Amino acid sequence: MSCTVSMTVNGKTVSREVEERTLLVAFLREHLGLTGTHVGCDTSQCGACVVLVDGRSVKSCTALAVQADGAAVTTIEGLAAADGTLHPMQAAFREHHGLQCGFCTPGMVMSAVDLVRENPNPTEAEIREGLEGNICRCTGYHNIVKAVKAGAEAMAGTQATPVAAE
């Protein structure tokens, strides 16, 4: 059985005929070719697949594409400005070496953006608790925590919250 799914992804309206069982992550990766969102597990544990749906973080491996019908989805590809300027959270991850192999990074950054939306000035403990749904095997989290702290400060400074504005 197939159905038509329409949504806004990174500001563009898209519409595709898909099998009803198509997961949101498969829709993004296979149907739209947005391979920045990754699949790291099959039990909704690792968070590599986190995207923003209407501004809130969602594990896209655990949502059907049809559930996002009509929604505004932001993936890692849509976070930087159109001219390529990194979002403050992306820039903070680079500055503080918050990534190594890069595989968990898209989900980690999207989760961090949502974390700061909910709590603009998080403590280290709040950052650690806020990211417990995202597994990173490379960094030991030390520099991710530093990056999120710095990213939060930068986001407050610039008030650049393109995601929340959508």
Add this chain to the structure above:
Amino acid sequence: MANPNGIGASVRRREDQRFLTGRGNYTDDFKRPNMTHAVHVRSPYAHARILGIDFTDALAIPGVVAVLTGADMEADKVGSLPCGWQIHSKDGSPMKEPPHYPLARDRVRYVGDAVAVVIAETREQARDAAEMVVVDYEELPAVGSSTRAIAGGAPLVHDDAPDNVCYDWHLGDQAAVDAAFANAAHVAKIDLVNQRLVPNAMEPRAAMGEYDQSTGEYTLTTTSQNPHVTRLLMGAFVLGIPEHKLRVVAPDVGGGFGSKIFHYGEEAVVTWAARKVGRPVKWTADRSESFLTDAHGRDHVSHAELAMDADGNFLALRVSTLANLGAYLSTFAPSIPTYLYATLLAGQYKTPAIYAEVKAVFTNTAPVDAYRGAGRPEACYLIERLVDVAAGVMGMDKTEIRRRNFVPKEAMPYQTPVALQYDTGDFAKNLDIALPLVDYPGFQQRRAESKARGKLRGIGFATYIEACGIAPSNVAGALGARAGLYECAEVRFHPTGSVTVFTGSHSHGQGHETTFAQIVAERFGIPIENVEIVHGDTNKIPFGMGTYGSRSLAVGGSALVKAMDKVERKAKKIAAHMLEAAETDIEVKDGRFTVAGTDKSLGIGEIALQAYVPHNFPLDELEPGLDEQAFYDPKNFTYPNGCHVCELEIDPDTGVTTIVSFAAVDDFGNVINPLIVEGQVHGGLVQGIGQALYENCVYDEESGQLVTGSYMDYCMPRADDVPSFTVRYHEDQPCTHNPLGVKGCGEAGTIGAAAAVMNAVVDALSEYGVTHMDMPATPEKVWRTIRDATPAIAAE
């Protein structure tokens, strides 16, 4: 520092831009025209005979292109996955080396053993069809653990491996050790388990095979740490494809930690199948498959004894280890519990006599091979736990017993009784730096404060050494390696002065695109932006051995230096010609070539241009071009070492352990990029802490079923489980035998951390009379230990 992006600078990583914007290219991201998807049919039994495979219904599923089995591979004369290292037993006999086919032929030997592959238009169709394949199994009794494997009358995993023994190996001077024990004043003993772990790189393994009918060329894109090794093993031994017709590409790879060193059956399956079906075939593991089929790590059961004189000086060490190799030999499996383990049993100590026996066995579990540290964490954990027990026996402070037995700096180079020769190291200095960082004198007061709050506080030390920079080919060959372990590099100057470096090292998180470029920028005095690092493609780079054993900088970086030396020599010739001077009069500094005593000089960019526009070259003496290649084979291993200190608190009511502080002091020799080095340490520490407190790969002993097959059951350390770290390093003891003076930093954190944490756990529980606890120290295990050790509670 002359160059702001040169050696010693914390240059921000060049690879981050693509990873942070979703533009990385991981194997599963690739899509080819007409591509098909493969899903494997895997055994649900740990041990069974295959009586028949019926895939009629599977073929009827829409979109299914083919179902292929071991019989098809056999008909095509596909070979067994080869093992890269041969160990000989005590009696001189070679290890048992049973065949390991990409698709099982008559028997399956672990849960997850591949039986068939379904190829379809979409992944979902392939998955649907795989569920329709009916395999008729005759279940056989299974062996789910190493101790069960050697119990009398255990079922045989392989008919030609009696008692399930692959090899029974030893190292060291048994007579000397026995004599030392006979005269010992004190003996410390320990029995411990180094539990099995699943490496869990966040990117699951994946492989895509392509075949070009017009040229007869195959391409395998795969999640590999060493594409050339995969090309050699798969081409020469499994599929019979000559190297010039086989390209292996390892693009962006999402972490490896050892698990992506090895040549896996799925790589051969998709490459072979691509020709069978005439279309590209892609396979990507889901996490459940990764748990079942990635090579696991560790899995030792050991007994060790340490003989001491009346003053606590170590006299001899005796170790007996039972190592689980799983159902088949993975690529480097035999070397891990032998030459990467027993050779490190001297640790940082001048113990004069050491004897180790290692019995390695087959079981009906996933193959076991290198996982971050690979043998060295097992050695460090055993020694450092035993030294803490020895401190208890002697009534000595845990730092003092270590200090008393350290190999002194003045004794370097130091020949250990277990084959290695340490080149440099100042172990006392590491400890001297660490103690103030953790305010060791203030510990007893902090312990008292914790106790007043009803908490148990402990402090643990681990002073580790590892052998990295793998490996001197002559040594490795003498020890059973079937390959050389050098590295290659090519440095290609372009006419306009920019540089492309081709390296056989492979980056899957380590940041080589930045670090290697720093080395080139420093040497030639050029902007880092002018340097491009290329890796991971056998069609582009010379024969490279890849990345594992903390070898990239020590071996690959040294090859890079050697290639740059050649470039400089050539450039000097060109400069002499252009400046009309004798070559011996040319002085080189930071990429400028100057005639001694004059102001006549040329930059490397000008020389590069002339090299490609050689209008007046004396062609008999000087070839055009500026493009040099080098292979570097290390003279010795490198020996990173350090001191890790963990302080933690245990809640006796819940058994929950909380790490209060963790300090790591390391000697990695010279450091190229401090930011990256510290990041490697952080990540390594959390993998060690994960082993100590959280992770445990459990098989049911009798059925051989994997009990911990997902992140719901296998506890990965998460951000709120671990602390921030205090990381220090010193550069006082550079490696003496490679041109960069580097030792490697990738595995150190994992090697030291588990021992430091467990020593702290046992220290915290010492008031209950606890002298040892096996990992992981889960809340349940800690709580039960406290309860069992408390008569009043146990009686309730």
